[in-house]
Amino acid sequence: MRCGLFLFCLFTSFSSLAQEWLTLYQKAQTSYSNSQFETAYVEAGQALKKYQEEDGATNDAYASILRVLANVCFQQDKLEEGLGYAQKEIQIRDGKKDLVLSTAFENTAQFHQEMGDYQKAIEQLARSKEIMLNFYSVDDNPIIECQLNIAINHYLANDNNQAFGLFKDAFSRLKSEKIETLQAKYYFGLLNVEMGNVETALAVFSETQKKYQDSSITETIEYALVLKGLAETRHQLKDYEKAEAVYQESQVLFEKLEAVKDDEYLYLLNSRAINLEQLGKVELAETLFGIVAKHPEGRLPYAAVLNNRAALL
Secondary structure, eight states: OHHHHHHHHHHHHHHHHHHHHHHHHHHHHHHHHTTOHHHHHHHHHHHHHHHHHHTOOOSHHHHHHHHHHHHHHHHTTOHHHHHHHHHHHHHHHTTSOSHHHHHHHHHHHHHHHHTTOHHHHHHHHHHHHHHHTTTSOTTSHHHHHHHHHHHHHHHHTTOHHHHHHHHHHHHHHOOOOOHHHHHHHHHHHHHHHHTTOHHHHHHHHHHHHHHHHHTTOOSSHHHHHHHHHHHHHHHHTTOHHHHHHHHHHHHHHHHHTTOTTSHHHHHHHHHHHHHHHHTTOHHHHHHHHHHHHHSTTOHHHHHHHHHHHHHHO
């Protein structure tokens, strides 16, 4: 009897723990989906702890918890911690070359990209693409989208020629678009500006702006950046009045989204101020320069604008 009762207690305890980690994991997923990232972080951490208390087997369940933690950390800018979870997930899943592992490599690439390690991001994306080619043809959208991400990282690594070729090839074969491919077009627009293809850049940014509008996704940082790129392109073409209108729209959106600590917001203010000087609106321009100069993160953007202003003299 005692032995049987002991076995029953163990089984009851095991079932309770199993249910507890699973419930916490599901709660973390729900919180993440609702953008409640701090709550999701706590719940996913508790799920991992409970799972490890159960038996900690390095299987799909363990890897799934790690993925939620990595995703939450990414949203919270806990990049080093999140990268560790993402890499651990790959270690667990590496024996099975499926699309789940492919996505894990893509997620790890996102961390490297955000951390400025573009070569490692390219390497991780290449591994993801290699796996996907077992399931898709080279002309299927998932392969092309992966190529666009590789192109973005080449651009960010200042490898413009390689990036340009990858962008051109991918966009020529792309069958349908979604938010991620629109983001790639933003970088393609920037690349064309840097390469002196300003008219092409204008066409890219204008087309991308319209697609954001048609998709009703205009209340996002991504759209604010597209507006910024469009304004800078119009400035390059000396269309200062139209540039000012778009700069202003972009600034309003950044502020509405409470993204005023973002580096891109500060660069936007600088660019708009330079454009205002061209329009003779010096007082407003100086006000914007002053905001950037006094901002805790404004040192580099302000240094950039001093160089740009000197070039105009």
